[in-house]
Amino acid sequence: MKDRKGNLQVNNSISGQKEKFEPIHQGRIGMYVCGPTLYSEPHMGNMRTFINFDMIYRYLVHLGYQVKYVRNITDAGHITNSAGEAVDSIGKAAKLEQVQSLEIVYKYNVKFQDLQRTYNMLTPSIEPTATQHIQEQIEIIEKIIENGYAYEVNGSVYFDVRKFSEKFHYGILSGRKIDELEEETRSLNAQDEKRFFADFALWKKANPDDMQIWRSPWGDGNPGWHIECTAMSTKYLGDHFDIHGGGMDLKFPHHEDEIAQSCGSFGCNPAKYWLHANMLNVNGQKMSKSFGNYFLPMEIVEGTTELFSKPYSPDVIRFCMMQAHYRSTLDLTEDSLNAAEKGYTRLSDAIALLPKLKTGNESSFAVNELVDSFYQAMDDDFNAPMLIANLFEAVRRINLVNDGNDTITANDLDLLSNEMMGFVGGVLGLKTGISNGDSKLAPVMDLILDIRQKARENKDWTTSDLIRDGLAAAGIVVKDSKEGTSWS
RNA sequence: GGUCUCGUGGCCGAGAGGCUUAGGCAACGGUCUGCAAAACCGUGUACAGCGGUUCGAAUCCGCUCGAGACCUCCA
CATH class of the missing domain: 1.10.730.10 (Isoleucyl-tRNA Synthetase; Domain 1)
Structure with a gap:
């Protein structure tokens, strides 16, 4: 079989253009895709993104690449809104359903695994969870602080976007310019701990009613929303890997901030190619x-x-x-x-x-x-x-x-x-229906079609049509041709 | 308000300056068939509007109208 590698072009969201795809390491590809947040059952729109990346993964494998495909599971609700208030969506769901966070995560994870099978998605090489990588997240935050791109305030840690912008390009992916952003974003409110409106949380001090709390050098709290992906992609694929994917709506701020975190800790954009799937x-x-x-x-x-x-x-x-x-x-x-x-x-x-x-x-x-x-x-x-x-x-x-x-x-x-x-x-990941032959139904069908054939030879159209219509009602389509009759 | 994407024939959707009237579904006319279905052959309706660039634009530029995304949780 001839080698078909080498002709692939991909649209890189960083450049906005199609680029020749050249893996960092010949023959091997590292791919990271942002997976589901398990505070509710994934909806059809989520599935489209995962199915699209499943197709991409499948084609890369088809070409003969050795692909390490990492898709994370967000099992910690640790999201902060623009005012800097923690929004623990998993904890919120847990309270609504009167169960512990862990149960929520477990319940929806089982459903998600079922969905993957139903929709014939290949299992990624690894599906790491955020809560199993708290230590790695803390270590990266420490490194960013060490490099001078983050600061601690009152038990929380924020990424210093202004400082970062002196050396790196914040907005490289989303095309946003921070001075323009400022005018359009609501101003810092009095109790906000951030130095600059665009700074984002790497670690948030715990609220008393948080259901999940971890210890850190800065006190008890939760990791910020973006840091988990940086921690897990780095751990399993290295500082610099080939493909990072996700939904279009994650471009900003999630992916932009991931890039900032990687640059701030390791000095480089984590992925060579950024791929974004569109909405349903x-x-x-x-x-x-x-x-x-x-x-x-x-x-x-x-x-x-x-x-x-x-x-x-x-x-x-x-x-x-x-x-x-x-x-x-x-x-x-x-x-x-x-x-x-x-x-x-x-x-x-x-x-x-x-x-x-x-x-x-x-x-x-x-x-x-x-x-x-x-x-x-x-x-x-x-x-x-x-x-x-x-x-x-x-x-x-x-x-x-x-x-x-x-x-x-x-x-x-x-x-x-x-x-x-x-x-x-x-x-494409489609099941092809050629397994008629080995089912128990096959001999029965042969018999029925044989009877119908006899009826047809006798021009007994009533009987032959009765059989055909009856099978149709059962979802079986009969096809007559010169070669004989087939069904599906 | 800012950043960005898009507007293709009845429907879903590729394409991207001058052969591709992509493809699927639906429609119509045939071939085949006991009649159908399936299959095959053939046919029709397009590139939101206006202006510009060009020898030439659905494809480039501008404007208008319309839809959507992001900026705040979001695949």
């Missing part, structure tokens, strides 16, 4: 409880959301998502899901046909070029929609061969089969 809209608007278009990933699969009139399989949802580029917003509607369902059926029907195709002495079309087009699409900043368009060209060819209007050699068929399965199953 539902019925034309950002998914939000107040818009009434909010639903959970299991509700759409189980058909328990009012938003859609029927359930959709995880594969159809994934397929629908893959038809949009990861950097574009995607609008999920009943129509788009129905279209995806039909399209996905067409694709998987063709794949199921692959093992049954007759081969010939020559191929009437350029299989190599077709396969190359799969790679070209994905090499262009993971253009999955383009890949799918090219896969449908292959679908057309497969059907033509099946109908005897195109020919393919055994070698070419082998190549096409492997690559189709590799891209559809391996890269």
